[in-house]
Amino acid sequence: MLATRGLTWRIGEVAIVDSVYLDLQPGEFLGVIGPNGAGKTSLFNLITGLRRPTEGKVLLDGADITALPPHRRARLGLGRTFQASSVFGSLTVRENVRLAVQAHRGGSMKLWRRAAADREVAAAADAALDRVGLHHRGTALAGTLAHGEKRKLEIALLLAGEPRVMLLDEPMAGVSAEDVPELVSVIKSLTGDSGRAVLMVEHHMDVILELADRIAVMHHGALLACDTPDTVMANATVQEAYLGEAL
Amino acid sequence: MAAEPILSVEDLSVRIAGLHILQGVSFEVAPTGVTVLLGRNGVGKSTTLRAIVGLTPRNGEARGAVRMGAQSLLARPTHRLVRGGLGYVPEDRCVFAGLTVTENLRLAERRGTTPAYDKVFALFPELDRRGRQRAGSLSGGQQQMLAIGRVLLNDNRLLLVDEPTKGLAPKVVTEVAEVLERVAESVPVLLVEQNLAVVRRLASDAVVLSAGRVAWTGDARELLLETALTKSLLGVGSGEVHA
């Protein structure tokens, strides 16, 4: 479904992302782990078009999308969340999600219709909010949310766009322990049988192990391994470079 | 708590933009070891730390009393507090994106003390290697290292650390935990942390916040041992800790 072919991003001489070949099958859940600074977020930026690769290609459903700007890729069904929450701070939580729904459904270039009148958008937005459990915060300004709540809103924004390929950048970071299971189940439900694929960066190994079909390990920008969880966890290099001795 | 507390918070109330976020929070921080501040997202942990260092936002106000020794903290400007030995590592790392790593560290030097670069670089060799890189282009984990490293350059009487392991690789989490453990041998730490494994390893005392009030204070081990208590306060069984 999504594939990268020798994706490389250099700044000067340094390869931040180094010749990465990835293949994501429909319905697959691919976890990405790797030490801090391995280039995971950078890889996401290349895939979603926020950065242009110096070499290599990004393919979606076999078509080359390397030259497309971010919004074109999003329209093709590529959605993502950000590591540092990036929500529309001066809009309410509900408006945030409605905007995302509307962006997905089209009809954003309607200058003379009342936005609030679109019941379908409102309903879809509320559904997304419900799914991440933010319904009660609907009228709060997104900028004033606590950190964990912003993470949930990020996911709601992603859900609203109903993407076929989802890139999650550390969705669990900063989420309180209690809410982890709930979010895990939300993320789990993202793939299901709908044929959607997920690429998720996460440092919480238990979450990765629970969700991922395969795990890709990045190190110094390169793909160290990409295999089933068991194989990856048994890999000595991974143990040494990433996991260390568990607490 | 037998020994005199290093920091005591009494009836701390914070209002921001008309919202009553902290509603009479009182607790004490022991003069040694790690006191951990727990609670779900949005209960006001970060707000508490920020109120202590005097960083309540402009549209808010903090009332009550915060004392370090005989000194009252609330009315004093932040930079004075910090110079007086109160180290603060904020939640969002807040490294200066436009400055290089070295410049970030140099900025943290305090006048009249010798900065302990050896100590910091020994803990985070990455910072030494990336000295000339702009902090904004560091990865999330590297930024966290920088944020902690910045504070450790100086001698502190008390450290306030807000979710230091957020977004860190398991290996680094372990490292950070070790660092904090070692730091805590000489300086008391007030720590906000979601990772219960880290909490278990470090914490001696615990304060649990719930909806802007203190729900529980006491021995951290006791809290984590009693499944029922953990469940009711933190919403997780102590077994379901991710590591």
Next chain:
Amino acid sequence: MTEVKSAEVPAPPATVPDELSPGHARWHGLRPYLPLVALVVAAVLPYSTLNLPGVFEGPLNSPGTLQLLAICLVFGGLAAGYDLLFGRTGMLSFGHALYFAAGVYGTDVLITKAGLPLWQAALLTVVGGTTLAALLGAVALRTVGIAFAMVTLAFAQVGAILVARDFGGLTGGEEGLPLDVSGLPAALVGVTNTVNLYWLALAYLALVVLVVHRVSGSPTGRVLAGLRDDERRIGVLGLDPYRFKLVAFTLAGGLATAGGVVYVLIVGGASPHITSSELTLSLLVMVVLGGPGTRWGPVLGGILYMYLDHRLTAFGSSDAVNNLPAFLSHPLSQPLFVLGTVFILAVYFFPGGLASLRTRLTPLLTTLRPRR
């Protein structure tokens, strides 16, 4: 009072477009009609002979007062249009005066030099100004932030230089170009018809307010609000930021051009200082004075600014000022001194602009209101 903080937080007006947040239930029935009431009141104002000494030179329906009000209304509309860019989309343009000037000079030149009838001149000008905005916007929007502000400023500066150069005697250079009224409808000419100009200005203001409010309450408006917060995010949601910004820029440019058409009729000529960057800066000041992104703030800001700008000259030469000791009367007789001081004071006394007054007064009103 120790109730647990509620999750339902009334949003501060300065940051959320009203259209997007639910208002108080009690107002819901009435609020939609308030603008209409205001419009009707403004429309019948010229029938009033009310005399407000000190506020206006003559009674409300005297030509001088109506002329002043007409100018104020046009600027209320201009400021509201500029707010579509600045307050609602977060684009800081320093070249908005260019499109206003295009309206003024375009109409003036087409009528005076080319001898076109008013409606043709106006139509051509508005189309031309809007196209100009679309073209220049398409280039300028390749940049963001301060760079964008400066590129727009540069374009406007070119306009100013061209007007000052007076190519072919078209613009009259620094002396300006008086409007040739011989071909205009008689109803728009002469002091006795000032009231018609007033109504024209009012219609313009109403149009701008309607457009701005419809647009910002529309799906597009929602995207514009999103752009203001995080452009990158909008892109990742699948929307092209550039397109939406260009639409806002063009629309605002078109509204400003239309304002220029009305203005030239009111003033009866074009003069080069409307091309200056200072005018854009004043627009910015008007919006900030009123409260960016709010429903009525920019309109009020524009009206108040122009009112002060015109009336302070009279204040400066009034006896009240002249009788003061020299160290007071000298500065106070400088209209710009008073205007500047008002801005500064406004920032400290009405942060968030005039529009925040209501929210700031609400607690006061609630305490004053008898409890039921």
Next chain:
Amino acid sequence: GSPQDTASGGGDAAPVKVGLVYSQSGPLASYGKQYIEGFKAGLDFATKGTGKVGDRKIEVTEADDAGDPAKAVSATKDLIGKGTKIIAGSTSSGVALQVAPIAAQNKVLFISGPAATDAVTGANKYTFRSGRQSWQDVVTAKSFIGDAAGKKVVVFAQDGAFGDANEAAVKAVIGGAGATVSSVRAPASATEFTPFASQIKAAKPDLLFVAWAGTTAGAMWQTLDQQGVLASTTVVTGLDIRASWPTFGAAGSKISFLSHYFDGASDTEAAKAAKAKVAGGTLDLFHPDGFAAAQMVVRAVQEGGDDVDKMIKALEGWEFEGVKGTMKIRAEDHALLQPMYQAKLSGSGTAFTATAQKTLTGDESAPPVAQMKG
């Protein structure tokens, strides 16, 4: 009430309303100040201290336009709306040009003030002027070169209408007399004049005519002096208000000035009367304009009462003794024919004196007759 109310003129003994719209603040405030001082002195002079024409008091209302035509238009409409039949003032050309049509549309008398633009002359039949126009400056400049035939003249002027008008006038007046005229133009915002000075020098003119107004004049003169332009040719320019004299610095004594007016240029009855009334006892560039405006107002009221058409008739062709001497309102286009002066500046530091070299009579400096436009 009605949607708009406009007061109408009063009866016979009612005071005559005169509106003065001029710059009290803004960049031209000092011109405005001279104008109003002159006007008051002139009113005093023409009404013999009574402030009345017959038994009707002249009631003067002043309004500040701050140099902004839009404000001037508002103020004018306000005054007209209140029944004022005579408007005077307009310190700047932009204001004069936009107020003139308003006067015509509403059929009130308009007497433009210091505004120098030629376009006011013949603007419409309701518009008169109480000051000189650019053309008269240029004619005066021409008097410096004697026989123009075969001479080379360069005009150095600002971009824009003021510069255009001067250039056109020089081409017509001096060029028409047989000189070849070229021009060097500079943006009004220029701060560095070396390129222009070099261009002028390279042209090697017999006469340089400079039309420059604004705060950069000091720098401009200094550069012309430093680059040797002033030493190499005859340089003519208009003499600005007294306060600007020191800004000529050393260049001042090397320039031939044409002058609209300066203290001591004339010794008429009116000048004496004006001197006595003006603060400091020193007349300046625009005192005569205000003075003449007042004289014209009094004449208009005397002969025309409340009837604007009669006022116009009374003014057209009227000859009177103003501060500068004999002035004549030309009937065809309402140009104000008046004496003009050649002057020299001497002194140093802040103390400069101007002395008249030659006086041109009103007829000698008369502009060509303009077509009356409306």
Next chain:
Amino acid sequence: MNTVVLLALTGLGLAALYFLVASGLSLVFGLADVLNFAHGLFLGVGAYATWWAAGNLPGAGSDGLGFVVAVAFGVLAGALVAVLVELVLIRPLYSRTIEQVLVTVGLSLAGVALLQATWGADPRPFPRPDWSRDVTAVLGAQVPNAGLLLIVAAVVVLGALLAFLRWTRYGLIIRAGVENREMVTALGIDVRKAFTLVFAIGGAAAALAGALGGVYFGTVSPGQGGSLLIFAFIVVVIGGMGSVVGSAYAAVAVGLLQQFVNYYGTSGLGDLCVVGLLAVVLLLRPQGLAGKVAHA
């Protein structure tokens, strides 16, 4: 040949003037993140204070040491006013960019009007040493000494600013403070002092530009600062916000361009070219000549 030399040197003189105005602006704009529309006022204060001192201050005059004293007084006055402005007006408004615009615009209007109310709108002759009115022959070109004085002053100011930013800790504090004031305080630094200092320096640079501009123009008038300001803004932006070196390059580019185009082209073309340069630079390199690439 000597025309080229003349144009180049006078162009550099003009560039030096632009740089002097722009340096303070750039500092305040780039480092303290304040779009200071009142910069022209600081300029005016410097010019008028120098003018006043030369006539009234004992020890000061229009020549020799007296002139130096007068300029020093002007610079001091500019710095002082800037500090006052920062303390009273700007300090409560950091990170509220838009309100800052309102305040600084208000200040420039009110300040210039105040100068005009006090000393009138007309230009006044500026006290200056006699040698500054003369010319020096360089390769056959008669170069005005005032222009040379400006060039020297600009080089000195450039060096001093670079030294300050590079070798003092303040440079670092200021740059960090622009990003996140709160966090700078949380490192134990009184960030407010640093920002006051930036304003003081900016004000002093502007005042120096005002005083030397007075020498250059030979006159002083209330609006003088404002007219220079637009080119100074252009210089700051072309150079890259906050980059003093960038401002220097940009000033030279703008000064020379204006001078040569005005000579070889038609009038007004120089200004158009400068504006065109601005647009082109920004479209190709939105961060300006010396600016760094913005980060996501």
